[in-house]
Amino acid sequence: MKSTLDTNRPIYLQIKESIEDDILNGRLKPEDQIPSNSQLVSYYKINPVTVLKGINLLVDEGIIYKKRGLGMFVSAHAPEKLKKHFLQSFFQEQIEPLIALAKPLGFTLKEIHEMIDSGWKGEKND
Structure with a gap:
């Protein structure tokens, strides 16, 4: 709590x-x-x-x-239900806006993956 x-x-x-x-x-x-x-x-x-x-x-x-x-x-089945709900929310609230911003700026999917990989590892993206 x-x-x-x-x-x-x-x-x-x-x-x-x-x-x-x-x-x-x-x-x-x-x-x-x-x-x-x-x-x-x-x-x-x-x-x-x-x-x-x-x-x-x-x-x-x-x-x-x-x-x-x-x-x-x-x-x-509570943990699975909650995880599914949060995955859907995460996609709608984070991934869809990321895509909407990245596409017009000309980022490739590979570049987005590299940025996410770098962030996941705690590296700064310069």
């Missing part, structure tokens, strides 16, 4: 994203129980309705599910 919340963004989304991050980074594994609503309310000192709103988004997306009387648990 994040230790603090950003006051400039909706808190319920940050709760959702914090749980997603814990799943993607292996801190929560499939079939693990997530922190209870009351634990999240107490930890962040926020309204229970706010926590519930973030949790319900994850339930609606099939990332977590409720075991009656026990709490909320990570779905078996």
Whole structure:
């Protein structure tokens, strides 16, 4: 879980994203129980309705599910679902704008690959 919340963004989304991050980074594994609503309310000192709103988004997306009387648990396919969602978002938010900028400037695919390879290795591209 994040230790603090950003006051400039909706808190319920940050709760959702914090749980997603814990799943993607292996801190929560499939079939693990997530922190209870009351634990999240107490930890962040926020309204229970706010926590519930973030949790319900994850339930609606099939990332977590409720075991009656026990709490909320990570779905078996949650990591794969989240990775697929983030890959789609990454493509739309990062790759498509990169292509839209690079093509008119005349960059070749090979040049783009070389720049990405260089950046991946931590090298500066001069």
